[in-house]
Amino acid sequence: MAEPALRSATVSVLVENESGVLARVIGLFSGRGYNIDSLTVAPVERDGSKSRITVVTRGTPMVIEQIKAQLDRLVPVYKVLDLSEGPHLARELALIKVIGAGEKRAEALRLAEAFRARVIDATTESFTFELTGATDKLDAFLDLMRPLGLAEVARTGVAAIARGMKTIY
């Protein structure tokens, strides 16, 4: 029996903003052998009482269903939403440091403009770009920067939300 194909899932989890809740979610993934491709977390309510965790994970359809069910049974979890089941927007932000001079430096800047990356810091021999977009766009930009003196990357991981009127609440 062939293993069913893996799929990627972007899951948003609305949680009580209390100490240990992130450890619970991460511990669930490590303890049960699930993948985490990216994970972001921040408070989203005005009073700071709830946080939203966005996890990008991979697995067979049965494992993805398991992940959602396991997340949902954690006591401080309000809601689990599998955004990849419908149209959604997923973005991440990267800060990218490129060190170089001459033609390479100029080429880096031209490509940054094509990708609509913003220059947020510069020296005579370096640029730091800020780039927002879908994960594959960031990956493509980083591939282009590699031969041009890519020195360091900081990425936020994915934040995602459903298209249209649909909300997590």
Place this chain on the structure above:
Amino acid sequence: MTETDGNGTMDGTIAAAEQMSSGSEALLRALKAQGVEVIFGYPGGAVLPIYDAIFQQNAIRHILVRHEQAAVHAAEGYARSTGKVGVVLVTSGPGATNAVTGLVDALMDSIPIVCLCGQVPTHLIGNDAFQEADTTGITRPATKHNYLVKRSEDLVRVVHEAFYVARAGRPGPVVIDLPKDILIAPAPYREPGEAEHRSYRPRTQPDPRRIKEAVALLKRARRPIIYAGGGVINAGPEASRLLTQFARMTGFPLTATLMGLGAFPASDPLFLGMLGMHGTYESNLAMHGCDVMLNIGARFDDRVTGRLNAFSPGSKKIHVDIDPANINKSVAVDVAIVGDAAAVLRALIAAWREDSTPPPREALAQWWERIGLWREKKALRYEQPAAPGSVIKPQYAIERLYQATQGRETYVTTEVGQHQMWAAQYFKFEQPNHWMTSGGLGTMGYGLPAAMGVQVAHPQALVVDIAGEASTLMNIQEMSTLAQYRLPVKVFILNNHYMGMVRQWQELLHGGRYSHSYSEALPDFVKLAESFHAVGLRARTVDELDGVIAEMLAVDKPVIADICVDETENVFPMIPSGAAHNEMLLGPGQDSPGRPGVTDEGMALV
């Protein structure tokens, strides 16, 4: 600190503060409001304020155990035999870490426990203080949920919430970590609220559409089987009553998991016995050959399914579970019903009556004929030589114990291993909550402290720990607790000098190389019992067995009965790891349906 002059002229807040008791007193008041009658615990520096508060009240009884692991198992025995939440109190650091095995045991078997752990004062947390451990970190994957109380105003709310979480939905253990300063400082009290939990609201009522689909399948079933698990027992005695009603109105055969024994009367002709690795021949073949399976409150554990891709290959599967995460976890099912077992059974009974489709009676009769042929195999038979001086077969010892306990309210606990399987096979349970065993975690040393907890809950009943000599040594110190509280628990040891299940696997799977499974230097259990103020008895041969059992049951004191049994006996039937239900090994002199040999993949399984 609260400072008031106590003359009644203060405003409301301060007047309330004036009445505030210490955190420890508020804690005990909250426990009392939750209906707690008994705590199993062990003191230490961090929990001294709680012990001081316990000293000054009489509402809640405290049982002093001899090891924190035993406190949790005792609370489990108490919880499983009463349906209430078991309560544990341990100190910080080693107190908490010693409790971890018990917590995981309760997590795996869905037992409601609230475990109160002492902690170093809040200002010392993270400082590697004396007897400090990161208890919430360590117990996070060992509990259903855990709390660290950092503010006095949260204390009582957390206690009430912990009881709700422990018993709601699929029950489980909850830890509350209590820093010492929180136990000393004044804490406001409030009664348990009616308010719903903010985020945790497990579904208990089934979706009526799924019930209809299930009944549609069941009405057309030609070879049905009901597969009942511990969830039925956790749902309360009413669920067992409804299960019995449903099975009898449908005439369907019923098998139960290790955890589900007692959910349905073993004496009922519809009962096929336990299923799984050491289940009966008829149960496993009926599971393999059924066309519709109704799983109520079981989780397709690997001990039950055997090789997954050969598990009940031709059947439509209905799965009833209160935990949605159990559904489609290892076995894909056709109809999934999330809900409490009692609520689901009630709905199934009503829908079965409403659906006018006549069930295929003739097909069901033929199915029963096939089951009858499997039953005739009598795969649980064994040979007990009757001549005086003959060695005792462990199966016979349990059958004689079972017969001797008829007519008495009897609770049975077990340790883990061969004796546990024989107890499950040969002791017949007619009611729920009378059988406590460590199923999921398989914790050697569970049975004696669990029996202690059962006896505390049911002082007049007969409580027997069917034990192995190796397992019971893992918590033998609790004999001292039995003596202190005059708990007349009977420890019935099937003594074969081996870790029997390890020995069995070594014989069948590892070429008879008995690596470290023989106990060279066992204690004299009779003298051991006497040194713990208990009665020690020994049966060496078959003619001594009944006398020892009779004496054990007659004594109103704790007893260790050392039953010397055949050292080479194995548990059969056995589905070897990685094999299918129709590839069972049967006992000596019985034709097995197929001797698969053990595959390399099977060898890697536990």
